[in-house]
Amino acid sequence: MxxxxxxxxxxxxxxxxxxxxxxxxxxxxxxxxxxxxxxxxxxxxxxxxxxxVLKEAPELIVQKVSGGRHDLIPTDYMKRIQEIYGVGRIIPRYWGYYYDAITDSNYTLMGINGTHVLHSNSKDNENYPSPIPLPQGEGARGRVKDVFSDENIKGLKLLNGRMPSNRKECAIGKGVSDVRFTGIDGEIFLIDSKGKVLTFHVVGVFASESAILTNDLIVINKDDILELFGMPSDRATDIAVEVYNELEIPFVASKIREILPDTRPIMKGEIIRTYETLxxxxxxxxxxxxxxxxxxxxxxxxxxxxxxxxxxxxxxxxxxxxxxxxxxxxxxxxxxxxxxxxxxxxxxxxxxxxxxxxxxxxxxxxxxxxxxxxxxxxxxxxxxxxxxxxxxxxxxxxxxxxxxxxxxxxxxxxxxxxxxxx
Amino acid sequence: MKYKIFIGLILSEILLILALYVFSQMLIERRSIEITAKKILVRELMLTDLSIWTEARYTRHPSQADLFTPFQDFPSSVEHFPAGSIIAPPENIKTWKSIKRY
Structure with missing residues (x-):
């Protein structure tokens, strides 16, 4: 030694x-x-x-493909998808991109009817309805029941302020808030497809902790997004499909392609694999x-x-x-x-x-x-x-x-x- | 004497690394509530992608991109955006025999 x-x-x-x-x-x-x-x-x-976090993404997203490109999907398709055995809730998603010439930045706009969990965390949630109902019955979203129970979500800071509940209201990501120098009770101007300026009242700003998900997000009312993008009311950007049994997702996806050949179902597993590769x-x-x-x-x-x-x-x-x-x-x-x-x-x-x-x-x-x-x-x-x-x-x-x-x-x-x- | 200083230096670095590892575990525990909050956002807003690269639609939503993106303008056109070079081609492109239609 x-x-x-x-x-x-x-x-x-x-x-x-x-x-x-x-x-x-x-x-x-x-x-x-x-x-x-x-x-x-x-x-x-x-x-x-x-x-x-993406484990909580929708089990299936159904896009309509036209000329090899993602196209708006008719909401009628939801009825056809609902007929497939094992399918739960089917929710149309309204979203798109907006180029802001003032700041040279791209925003992601999302139209919602309202969400229960986010509202129960906002300051004036008592007066706000819950258009997307919480799951009913055995098996429906059972695996996340505990995680998203009211006891667990108390104290979680998802956004400052609240989610939009009326027309011309919006909740924005921290990045949008910073680049537009606006915040709660401020205003944001967006130009619609006809060239008209629409003014939105900012009622919520997503917490900076969630910036990796919401940095460029502007959440507005569903009817506002239809007006802004000039979308027909019977069309959505894509459709989110809940499948009760995760093992049945590939089967449901192939069934959707069979009955709706102009669609492209994207499975949750594919989203996760994308990020694994990324x-x-x-x-x-x-x-x-x-x-x-x-x-x-x-x-x-x-x-x-x-x-x-x-x-x-x-x-x-x-x-x-x-x-x-x-x-x-x-x-x-x-x-x-x-x-x-x-x-x-x-x-x-x-x-x-x-x-x-x-x-x-x-x-x-x-x-x-x-x-x-x-x-x-x-x-x-x-x-x-x-x-x-x-x-x-x-x-x-x-x-x-x-x-x-x-x-x-x-x-x-x-x-x-x-x-x-x- | 010098070897004592060296061993002391190495031990203090190892101790610092161990302390950082313990600190990581504590931070993961403390920030688990943040992960729960993000899960709620993903679930309730039905999000599919992280908001990292906002320069093009296929870099903002890589999981929702068209099948032939980034050759969106014409076949074999060059990739425009720096972020695109960070993303490797999917496995099914590398072994094209296994391409599935969905």
Missing amino acids: EKHKKILEYTLSSLLRRRYKNLAIITVFSFIVAALYSILFLTHSLKKEALT FNWRSGVIFTMFLGALLAFCILAWDKATGLSAEERQEIGILKAIGWETGDVLELKFWEGIVISFTSILTGMIIAYIHIFFLGASLFAPVLRGWSVLFPPFRLIPYVDLYQVFVVLFLTVIPYVASTIIPSWKAAITDPDTVMRG
Whole structure:
């Protein structure tokens, strides 16, 4: 044990003799590791959050497809879908996009009749009717009964103010509120399909905690959205279909395609798979960034593995000449690799955690933002996958230590005189 | 002496990482109410997508995009938006034999 301590002590003295070079290696190594961990932390956290909340998405969305494009769907289709066994509530969805020329941003507009849960959380809910009734009977939305029970939703801050209950009222996302400099009791102007300016009274602003879902959202009355977009009253954007038994969703989807061939049912499983792919670290730009960092690490390790500096070779020669065994030299180099790689890995991991979970991935935001004017701030929940943490740990420490030991082993088994002479 | 400083440094970094991990678990627990609130929003407003990229309709609602998006203007047209390059092609495109009609 004493021998190992002495070798470690010598290793640290040796590293300190070349302090600027080693400090540079530790800095570069730490930043590469920080980049790798940042990508893994960001994608895992976003994926976990998306998959958790989107489990509550509608079981089936039925779109009408015309000329290969999404078209408005006749509300008559609901009667045909209702005939399918196993189908629960069928609700038409009214939504669309609005380009705001004042701010150069795109909003998502959604028309509602009102929702029970959101209203029971708003300040004047006693006087507000509940046009979408809560489920009746056994089995209807039973799996979420407990989660959304009145006891559980008390105290949840979904929106400040309330949801729109009358015509020309709206609830807006935090992003819209910021970009239009408006809030509760303010007004928002939108131009309808005939060029007429419609004024909406802001009665609610979604809480900033939910910005990842509602940042660009403007929720208005269903009749207002029909007027704004000039939609016929017998058409909806798409139809949400509830299926009691999740196992029957593919069957119901194929049945809908059979009886309504011009439609495209989108299953909840497909929505979830989309987000699994979207936030997979092995996809798109995220993978490119990951690969870049990994390549930088490989170059660093390769540089170490391809040879020792003249100074290092001379040091090994002197150590051998004064009686160090080959095993001792290898242990010295092992500790050198461990000191540098462990210091860098742990520092990189801490930097990555602070970057993603305290600074909201501020370095990646410009890349991820793209051309979006309204982009939600990342308030990521720190979901950390220990498997990923250990994979990166082993993938960087072991190659680096190996790349430090192998060239030293070659020098250590050579005659000290030859090594010292270079 | 130097090795004691080194071991102290490594141990303090490990302790900091462990503290951050414990902090994460506590924060996940504390923010579980926020997740419940988001689930209510998704359920009651029937949302299907996250509001991250608002630059194009297929980046705002990737799960609801047309089957041939992003080649929406003409076949083989180039992708316009930076966010589109973040999204990898779906699995069924990579193995096109398994394409389903729904």
